[in-house]
Amino acid sequence: MEITVLGPGCANCQRLEANVNAALEAAGTQATVTHVTDYAQIAAWDVMSTPGLAVNGRVVSTGRVPSVAEVAELIASA
Amino acid sequence: MTTHPTHAAERRTPARTRWLLAAGLVAASGAWAGLYWLNERVWTWLAEDALGLSRDTRWVEAVHFFAYDTAKIALLLTGIVFVVSLLRTFLTIERTRAMLGGKREGVGNVLAAGLGVATPFCSCSAVPAFIGFVKAGVPLGVTLSFLIASPLVNEIAVGLLWTAFGWRVALLYVTAGLTIAIVAGWALGRLRPERWVEPFVLAPSLLASPQGGAAGIAARTPTMQERVRTALTEVREILGKVWPYLLVAVALGAAIHGWVPADLIARVAGESNPAGVLAAVGLGVPLYSNAAGALPLVEVLAAKGVPMGTLLAFMMSVVALSLPEMVLLRRVLKPRLLAIFAGVVAAGIVAVGYLFNAILA
Numbered sequence: 001m002e003i004t005v006l007g008p009g010c011a012n013c014q015r016l017e018a019n020v021n022a023a024l025e026a027a028g029t030q031a032t033v034t035h036v037t038d039y040a041q042i043a044a045w046d047v048m049s050t051p052g053l054a055v056n057g058r059v060v061s062t063g064r065v066p067s068v069a070e071v072a073e074l075i076a077s078a
Numbered sequence: 079m080t081t082h083p084t085h086a087a088e089r090r091t092p093a094r095t096r097w098l099l100a101a102g103l104v105a106a107s108g109a110w111a112g113l114y115w116l117n118e119r120v121w122t123w124l125a126e127d128a129l130g131l132s133r134d135t136r137w138v139e140a141v142h143f144f145a146y147d148t149a150k151i152a153l154l155l156t157g158i159v160f161v162v163s164l165l166r167t168f169l170t171i172e173r174t175r176a177m178l179g180g181k182r183e184g185v186g187n188v189l190a191a192g193l194g195v196a197t198p199f200c201s202c203s204a205v206p207a208f209i210g211f212v213k214a215g216v217p218l219g220v221t222l223s224f225l226i227a228s229p230l231v232n233e234i235a236v237g238l239l240w241t242a243f244g245w246r247v248a249l250l251y252v253t254a255g256l257t258i259a260i261v262a263g264w265a266l267g268r269l270r271p272e273r274w275v276e277p278f279v280l281a282p283s284l285l286a287s288p289q290g291g292a293a294g295i296a297a298r299t300p301t302m303q304e305r306v307r308t309a310l311t312e313v314r315e316i317l318g319k320v321w322p323y324l325l326v327a328v329a330l331g332a333a334i335h336g337w338v339p340a341d342l343i344a345r346v347a348g349e350s351n352p353a354g355v356l357a358a359v360g361l362g363v364p365l366y367s368n369a370a371g372a373l374p375l376v377e378v379l380a381a382k383g384v385p386m387g388t389l390l391a392f393m394m395s396v397v398a399l400s401l402p403e404m405v406l407l408r409r410v411l412k413p414r415l416l417a418i419f420a421g422v423v424a425a426g427i428v429a430v431g432y433l434f435n436a437i438l439a
Contacts, residue, residue: 048210
């Protein structure tokens with residue numbers, strides 16, 4: 001499973017990454033978490049508001065920081 | 079891997095939770111209205127009856143003003159941000175892009191300005207949003223109209239101006255902001271700004287089909303519960319960001335209110351000084367604050383006789399252009415375009431200031 005956090009590294013992006021790690025740990029799921037900070041690459045993902053979250057190559061959230069519970073739900077239903 | 083489309087019906091908030099939410103919102107509104115009504119009375123009671131002090135004493139009046147104005151603005155911020163954020167959950171930037179894509183200039187500028195006001199947009203997303211618009215075929219001038227309108231016609235400023243000066247002033251502010259965004263964006267579009275955009279934004283590889291496709295996200299409608307949660311988070315975040323500026327601004331306002339004589343202010347920014355608007359904008363542009371930080375000063379200066387056009391120009395120059403946003407936009411706009419952008423917006427604000435002073439006099 002591949003999880004990508006898309007954002008330039010602002011506070012919200014850090015929070016999202018933390019929530020992702022927390023959700024993965026709680027569910028005991030193994031996944032590679034990458035943080036994309038380059039604007040050109042973020043734009044290639046067609047993300048218009050950061051932070052964005054993608055699971056296995058599919059964008060599941062943009063422009064907000066989903067809670068740990070929401071992240072878990074997004075990962076599970078991907 | 080099969081895709082699992084999210085059916086709106088599956089994700090609706092259950093009926094019981096909706097009732098609880100509705101009841102909670104009604105109760106909160108009541109509490110808010112009660113606090114607002116009580117605000118001044120409590121501080122006056124505290125000063126005069128509980129502590130036996132006279133409001134004629136300068137420092138007593140200053141502290142009374144400080145407490146009352148801070149509480150009032152904090153309450154207003156909470157109310158305005160909550161309601162506006164809640165309403166904004168019905169519009170996303172992806173939908174805005176869909177509406178603006180391919181529109182010609184002129185009409186596009188007007189639409190973009192309006193959407194800039196209505197769409198939830200954080201300056202931190204200025205770069206991805208800019209690139210996203212370009213990719214969708216939105217003309218650069220139209221994108222710039224959006225980027226100008228968004229911070230300029232700030233809902234907090236509108237709400238605070240309304241409560242302080244009435245709906246006419248608030249309407250003037252909105253109209254002025256929209257006009258500046260439309261005209262400035264259109265004018266900038268005429269200058270063929272593509273030559274001053276960082277090359278990577280216009281690169282064909284970037285403009286190719288996106289991998290993953292975030293367009294599907296727009297289809298995921300938030301539930302009522304999620305909307306309320308988003309609005310509450312917005313309130314918490316904005317209050318968290320704004321409170322130091324608010325305290326400083328109110329303290330400054332209280333000091334001016336109590337100690338700076340009206341004729342000194344009149345000499346610098348009053349009607350008799352033709353450079354008043356320029357001074358106001360010159361002061362406002364480098365100031366890093368937000369509407370909540372600017373309003374206490376505006377209120378106090380209005381009471382000291384500074385004309386409304388000058389004050390609106392001041393408010394707009396504080397909120398329209400911010401250094402952090404300029405730093406971010408530098409990633410996509412070359413310095414020349416950035417400078418022209420800031421210059422055109424500032425010029426627009428100055429023009430509006432003089433115009434309103436003339437009309438309202």
